Amino acid sequence: MAPVQTFKSKSPFKKSNDLLFDPAFIPAELQDPLPSGYVIRPLCRTDNQVRSNSSFLKTLEVLTTVGAISDADFQRRFQYLQDHNDQYFTIVIEDMNVPATLAGSATSSTPNLVTPGRGKIVAAGTIVVERKFIRGLGLVGHIEDIAVSGDQQGKKLGLRIIETLKAIGKQQGCYKVILDCSEKNVPFYEKCGFERKGVEMGWYVVKPTAAKL
Secondary structure (H helix, E strand, O other): OOOOOOOOOOOOOOOOOOEOOOHHHOOHHHOOOOOOOEEEEEOEOOOOOOEOOEOHHHHHOOOOOOOOOOHHHHHHHHHHHHHOOOOEEEEEEEEOOOOOOOOOOOOOOOOOOOOOOOOEEEEEEEEEEEEOOHHHHOEEEEEEEEEEOHHHOOOOHHHHHHHHHHHHHHHHOEEEEEOOOOHHHHHHHHHOOOOOOOOOOOOOOOOOOOOOO
16 A cells, blocks of 8 residues: 655645544645645544625535534534544644634634634545555555535636545555546546546435444
């Protein structure tokens, strides 16, 4: 299994227990193509809170039904992912141009650093690193839940999310990164460097039992 690559990053965020994983895993150069005032970072434990009429969960609603998730349930799920943050890497793009609406939110007093959760979440995505026996205990990255707010179309935020998730997968030592998509989205993912491989199959449980947090 390939070792995790290490590198220096000029991330605008410092390592924190409030972030899902070390922001240094996001290559610094991937911040540069974003629109002015936008940043890409790990999911934060307060990202379920609504700011400027947006949140991580509201952003996901462009994909499918999210459901009513309490703060306690969100925190339990976040903690599980953080406890396994060598497998789960969820990122968001935050528009820092929007004034904060939460009391206590402010720009960090540390030069060149900003406080996550100060702006508006406008895009999100996840890569899950699967540990396999084949390929010499190889790793495979699975990209999931790519979401961009409807009012943010045309800014190439989806492309920036995909580029970042691919970079994280490569750094973790994945020998491939894969995803499922609808037929209409094939051209977009081909532009992102993906190619058709096989056929997606799915089996949905008719009456699933309650999900275990």
